[in-house]
Amino acid sequence: MHNWITTPITADLVRGAVELEPTETGVLPHRLPAWVRRQYDDPQLEMVESQPAGVRLAFGTRATAVELDTRPTKRVYTGAPPPPDGVYDVLVDGQLVDQATVTGGNVLTIDLATGATARQDGPAGTVRVAGLPDVSKTVEIWLPHTETTELVALRTDAPVEPAADQGRRTWLHHGSSISHGSNATSPTTTWVSRAASLAGVDVINLGFGGSALLQPFIARTMRDTPADLISVKLGINVVNADAMRRRAFVPAVHGFLDTIREGHPTTPLLVVSPVLCPMHEDTPGPTMWDLDALARGELRFQATGDPADIPAGKLTLNLIREDLARIVADRADPNLHYLDGRELYGAGDNTEHPLPDDLHPDAETHQLMADRFTKLAFDGAFAS
Template sequence: MQNWITTAVTDGLLRGAVELERTRVGVLPHRLPGWARAQYDDPQLEMVESQPSGVRLVFRTRATAIELDTLPTKRVYTGAPATPDGVYDVLVDGKLVDQATVPSGNVLTIDLTTGATDTRPGEAGTVRVTGLGGELKTVEIWLPHTETTELVALRTNAPIEPAPATGRRTWLHHGSSISHGSNATSPTGTWVVHAAALAGVEPINLGFGGSALLQPFVARTVRDTAADLISVKLGINVVNADVMRRRAFTPAVHGFLDTIREGHPTTPLLVVSPVLCPMHEDTPGPTIWDLDALSRGELRFQATGDPSDIAAGKLTLTIIREELARIVAGRDDPNLHYLDGRELYGAADNAEFPLPDDLHPDGPSHQRMAERFAKLAFNGPFS
């Protein structure tokens, strides 16, 4: 019989979250602040910013057993294969010692043919970690990167305290679903978190699946968040959603960078263009679900734009890379740098590890991207 100590989950125990919301059952980590969430009416962004990619509980303890009660929200796509339960990665003194899932929770059903959604309330579940040593140690519980997770209760069989600051630099990254971690198998397996571990920095991941659209409130969030290093991976969602043409994209990028510079005038700032995505290299958006594949029980995407519209300003990944390189080169900013995303995942990588849904890299590709980013960025502009 354990003598449990219950500790309230507060900002002092969490890293990687921008804000905590008190809910009916506990607390919900957010990756955008409340004032920013009030500036949009976008169910996609509402869903993904509440998915705690890069968010982790971090504390010091001699506990040999830990329980974390959570209320996850699962996603189910009508007619598609079941989405795996989100994974919790448990690290002790920086080493992965356990993984767990919470099968229960709310269920969000999404009809990809109509866009209709329905949420069925569910019950909380528990992550249990036992058999830990009784020495004083730092424990990290990384939350599922693509599963909205309300934190209900944290119990240990010994007292806990917030872990002291590591003294490491903080790296803030903004990007799309690839940065968010789509198709990565666990929260520490996303390319952003793995790259941070390789480089020895503390990550804040503002990658938002399907939602990196140069929104001014995201730029203001980056501006207002303490960081030693900043990277922004731009372009793929602009093509996916077909929201801009070239004449709007260029000033929007400048405005995004201008806003970040208001709060970080000399911070190393790296602009990263899209990784290779063959269907959109020379074909504009929008991107849609492949309904023929869905009828076979597969989740895939397809490009539906007309290349003949490029002359009228429609954007492709080729054009976006050219424009981002030109923008960065033209700004009078010695601490602004550019990285072609194909150096992280390019044609040779696609031949070895094809995009499983034609849009998102798989788990091994995340690892490769992390290794390359760590080498290129942290031995370069972030050194």
């Protein structure tokens, strides 16, 4: 029988979130601030920014048992198999010691053929961890990276305090669904989280599935967020959404970087172009769900643009890489660097690890990308 201590979940116990929103029963971590959320009316971005990729509770304690009540919001796609419950990774002094899931919670059903959504509210559940060593330690609970998670209550059998500052550098990263963690099996195995662990840095992950569209408010959020290292992985969602033509893309990238530089004038800043995606290398967007595959119970994507439209300004990944490399070179900023995304995942990798849905890498490839990014960025551009 445990003598439980309930500790309010406050910002000093949460890392990786930009803001905590009070709710009727707890707090909801956000990766974009409230002033941004008031500026847009985009259900996709609204959904993914509240999915806590890279967000974790971190506290010091002697507790041997921990309980965390949460209310998840799970996504279900009409006609497709339900995804598995999101995974919570529990680390003690940086080492994974347990994993857990929370059943129940809210369910958001999305009809990919029509775009219609329906929400069904459900109860909170509990993550339980026991048998921890009775010594002073740092406990981290990483939240499911693709499952919106309201934090309701934290209970332990010993007092907790905010995790001690270990003097680590803060890495601020922005990108698309691959950075968000699509197809990774748990929150610490996304390529971004794994790279942060390998490099010994604290990460703030502003990877937003389907939503890295050079929005000025994301640049302003990055401008205002303290960071020692910054990277932006740009381009794939611009093609996916067929969001802009080439003549608009180049000044939009310059403006995005200008805004970040207003708050971080000399911080090492790495621009990363898209990883290999064969269907969009030389074929423009938009990217659409493959409804024939969906009828078979599979989630796959297809390119629906016409290469004949390229002379009129339609974008492909090869064109985006060409523009990003030129932008970085033209800016003549000694602390601005460029990384071709195909160095993280390229043609040879696609042969051995094909994209399972034709757009996102598999779980093993997340680890491969993390290992390569650590060497190329933290031992390369960020080290110079």
